[in-house]
Amino acid sequence: MEADKFSAESIENGLSTRFVGRELYFFDSLPTTMVVADSKANEGAPDGAAVVADHQTAGRGRFDRTWITARGASIAVSIILRPRAEELPKMHMIASLAVARSIEEACGLSPRIKWPNDVLIGGKKVSGILLTSTFQGDKLGHANMGIGINVNLDRRTLEEITPPATSLSAELGRPVPRLKVFCALMSALEDLYLLMREGGDILAKWRPYLVTLGQQVRVQWRREDLAGYVEEGYAEDVDQDGRLVLRLADGSRKTLSSGEVTLHSQGP
Numbered sequence: 001m002e003a004d005k006f007s008a009e010s011i012e013n014g015l016s017t018r019f020v021g022r023e024l025y026f027f028d029s030l031p032t033t034m035v036v037a038d039s040k041a042n043e044g045a046p047d048g049a050a051v052v053a054d055h056q057t058a059g060r061g062r063f064d065r066t067w068i069t070a071r072g073a074s075i076a077v078s079i080i081l082r083p084r085a086e087e088l089p090k091m092h093m094i095a096s097l098a099v100a101r102s103i104e105e106a107c108g109l110s111p112r113i114k115w116p117n118d119v120l121i122g123g124k125k126v127s128g129i130l131l132t133s134t135f136q137g138d139k140l141g142h143a144n145m146g147i148g149i150n151v152n153l154d155r156r157t158l159e160e161i162t163p164p165a166t167s168l169s170a171e172l173g174r175p176v177p178r179l180k181v182f183c184a185l186m187s188a189l190e191d192l193y194l195l196m197r198e199g200g201d202i203l204a205k206w207r208p209y210l211v212t213l214g215q216q217v218r219v220q221w222r223r224e225d226l227a228g229y230v231e232e233g234y235a236e237d238v239d240q241d242g243r244l245v246l247r248l249a250d251g252s253r254k255t256l257s258s259g260e261v262t263l264h265s266q267g268p
């Protein structure tokens with residue numbers, strides 16, 4: 001079975017990266033990889049260390065939503081990164097673009113990104129990303145990049161998920177090796193992270209994947225301090241830090257750094 005090939009040993013043998021995923025903490029089951037990754041980071045785990053769970057029982061996505069990670073059917077990983085503080089806003093671009101590129105390479109599918117970092121195939125969510133960071137005074141301690149990918153979730157499980165979700169196997173009509181997707185993800189992430197560290201233009205590579213641009217959208221916040229706050233407008237552009245530029249009905253522009261987007265229709 002495919003699940004038997006997804007192990008610490010197979011990952012270590014399959015990786016072609018220099019440092020991302022090279023320090024690997026692999027667990028048969030965890031409540032969430034994010035908590036373990038934060039603990040490992042605080043203990044001094046290096047840039048690129050990864051915490052992987054074959055089965056995640058209490059995974060969470062943005063806005064504290066539950067992220068279903070069935071045993072042997074999904075990728076659940078948290079990557080510890082140590083960017084400079086000024087690079088932190090680009091982490092969501094790197095994460096979502098790395099997922100999209102890994103799916104292209106491993107499966108030949110054509111994923112798109114819904115701002116800020118949901119990865120979609122055919123309008124259905126296939127991957128969720130959660131980014132957290134810790135500071136020690138004014139100094140950034142580490143960033144924790146949690147990534148979940150629906151690889152072989154069956155259609156019955158997918159039907160239970162709201163909003164509409166899909167998996168790689170559902171799109172291809174056949175099982176997909178998680179190892180192949182995982183190794184492609186680590187390689188794409190390392191390439192983009194190094195490009196950013198060298199001053200490369202991540203935005204230019206991320207922007208073409210955005211399905212949000214050129215559409216009328218509704219942006220809603222679920223944080224308690226912003227609960228019920230909504231902006232509607234035309235998704236005109238994104239800035240250098242990946243913030244969404246909305247043109248409002250009165251012609252003014254507003255730049256948003258976060259929120260949950262609902263796509264309505266194309267055209268200004």
